[in-house]
Amino acid sequence: MAERKFFVGGNFKMNGTKASLDDIITNLNTVNCPVTDVVVAPPTLYLDYVINKITSQVQVASQNCYKVSKGAYTGEVSPAMLTDIGVNWVVLGHSERRHVFNETNELIGSKVKHALESGLSVIPCIGEKLDEREAGVTEQVVFEQMKFIKDNVEDWTKVVIAYEPVWAIGTGKTATPGQAQEIHEKLRKWLADNVSEAVAKSTRIIYGGSVNGGNCKELAKGKDIDGFLVGGASLKPEFLDIIKANA
Numbered sequence: 403m404a405e406r407k408f409f410v411g412g413n414f415k416m417n418g419t420k421a422s423l424d425d426i427i428t429n430l431n432t433v434n435c436p437v438t439d440v441v442v443a444p445p446t447l448y449l450d451y452v453i454n455k456i457t458s459q460v461q462v463a464s465q466n467c468y469k470v471s472k473g474a475y476t477g478e479v480s481p482a483m484l485t486d487i488g489v490n491w492v493v494l495g496h497s498e499r500r501h502v503f504n505e506t507n508e509l510i511g512s513k514v515k516h517a518l519e520s521g522l523s524v525i526p527c528i529g530e531k532l533d534e535r536e537a538g539v540t541e542q543v544v545f546e547q548m549k550f551i552k553d554n555v556e557d558w559t560k561v562v563i564a565y566e567p568v569w570a571i572g573t574g575k576t577a578t579p580g581q582a583q584e585i586h587e588k589l590r591k592w593l594a595d596n597v598s599e600a601v602a603k604s605t606r607i608i609y610g611g612s613v614n615g616g617n618c619k620e621l622a623k624g625k626d627i628d629g630f631l632v633g634g635a636s637l638k639p640e641f642l643d644i645i646k647a648n649a
């Protein structure tokens with residue numbers, strides 16, 4: 403849809419060294435795809451390093467942040483610190499934050515609120531686990547996750563929703579274009595019913611879960627699929643093909 407610019411995020415997760423990031427940055431700095439917003443999320447420790455080397459056509463995101471601006475929270479980073487070093491985006495509620503670090507919908511909601519108030523744009527992640535899909539409760543799970551996001555958002559222009567079914571993350575088991583489109587369409591309808599038609603039309607909903615250079619074009623055809631959040635393949639040269647999936 404013309405009013406929703408294609409969006410591709412690269413989530414490097416806990417991967418990379420200065421040397422390997424140099425290779426990724428060199429590759430990304432050749433990108434020339436004005437029809438796509440590109441955002442990469444390196445590990446926190448390398449945010450400043452990447453910002454200083456990457457082309458202005460690629461924006462930089464943190465993979466997480468805390469829900470207050472400063473204080474006695476050992477090991478955490480705040481949105482204020484991120485904006486201070488020039489980071490404009492943050493990924494929140496990634497499935498690994500939810501399921502490895504036990505982050506709850508409540509905590510993710512407060513992080514979304516504080517990050518937005520601090521001037522960051524946010525990529526909140528939602529998605530069902532395999533047992534939830536098999537039990538037929540996918541919609542229930544993702545709508546519940548959406549509710550905690552919605553309750554904490556005023557300005558939807560600064561939000562890109564990432565739908566990442568947990569069973570498809572890092573497994574090589576991508577959702578079929580049909581499965582992804584089905585949930586994206588339902589999420590858009592949920593936004594229309596629970597926020598507004600205008601927000602439903604303009605908010606980008608991106609897909610994540612084993613996206614690669616080979617499957618991205620087919621997935622991008624889904625009318626409600628506005629881009630991708632890419633893990634493993636964002637560390638490889640094929641990330642450039644994914645950025646151009648819709649070009």
Ligand SMILES: O=C(CO)COP(=O)(O)O
Binds near residue numbers: 571613631
């Ligand atoms: O979690 C993801 C992006 O945030 C997806 O990871 P993979 O692309 O490695 O499956």
